[in-house]
Amino acid sequence: MTESTQDPPINAGTRELLTEIETRCHANPLYTRRIGSFGFLELEESWGDEATIINTARISTTNSRITDVSQCGEREKNLLYQLLSKNHGTPFETVHFRWRVIAPIFVLRQWMRHRICSYNEFSQRYREPITAYYVPDSEALTVNGFEVLTPDLLERYEARMNGLHLFYQEEYNAICQRIQQAEEAGTIPVIKGGKNPYRARARELLRNAMPVSTYSDLYWTINFRSLMNFFNLRRKPDAQYEIRQYADAAFEMFRHKLPLLAETMERVLRESS
Ligand SMILES: Cc1cc2nc3c(=O)[nH]c(=O)nc-3n(C[C@H](O)[C@H](O)[C@H](O)COP(=O)(O)OP(=O)(O)OC[C@H]3O[C@@H](n4cnc5c(N)ncnc54)[C@H](O)[C@@H]3O)c2cc1C
DSSP states (O other): OOOOSSOOOOOHHHHHHHHHHHHHHHHOGGGEEEETTTEEEEEEEEEOOHHHHHHHHHTTTOSOOOSSGGGOOHHHHHHHHHHHHTTOOGGGGGOEEEEEEEEEHHHHHHHTTOOSSEEEEOOTTTSOOOSOBOOOOHHHHEETTEESSOHHHHHHHHHHHHHHHHHHHHHHHHHHHHHHHHHHHTSSOOOOSSOOHHHHHHHHHHGGGSOTTBEEEEEEEEEHHHHHHHHHHHSSTTSOHHHHHHHHHHHHHHHHHOHHHHHHHHHHHHHHO
């Protein structure tokens, strides 16, 4: 059984990631959030706004267009409401958001069930794993005041996670040493530049030992119609606490970016429940 009371040494890629998170939090404070023990969410870019939706819908009925959201009067607000409440979905597909998500793999596994969007993820084939795993906070540890994971069990959980990360690092370093020795002995060719297939195979196999609490890093690009579905499903109390934290943070950023659309969405949701 692999356990260790020592934290695994943070690898170079993880150190760079930590610096990048700090830089992004300073550069974009309204649209960044640290989540949980290592997590991070940023609304990096968005395209379109309420005016885009109004103008798209108006192709059906009129040549009248608005230039931006400041021109949204009662007629436009009512049009937004009518479109949303009557499920005229396609105008809402014309507004897009790109998020940077650093989350544990078990959260991302739930996230990936949302198919109407695009993902680009950190690769453990090409890189060593991020040296960070999910540690539950006090809210995550208890249900109605009952401590599901006691401090003692949490300590053992952390020791197990440390052990798995250490196992990866020690075995990977050992394999790299053997590869180097074999290269020096002429048993295998020296590969200059590009990807080394021996080290790549080691990463492909050793990543199987990494727990689902390990953090991963991805870009998530999604249109508003699908984002609304994500909010509806993942902000509900029955969604798992950890993905809910991300969905709630994403919603707050979205609300700050497009307040009229957020308000209309909340009104429709309230009325439908
Ligand atoms: C609380 C909770 C518990 C869950 N538990 C489980 C579980 O135990 N096991 C499990 O497998 N999943 C589970 N899920 C995942 C859930 O079933 C959905 O897969 C996930 O929430 C993505 O939702 P979606 O399909 O609406 O989103 P998307 O994949 O983004 O799809 C958006 C919409 O596009 C349409 N669409 C997409 N693909 C198709 C298609 N192939 N055919 C027809 N229409 C399509 C649908 O209208 C869909 O609502 C759970 C989700 C939640 C929120």
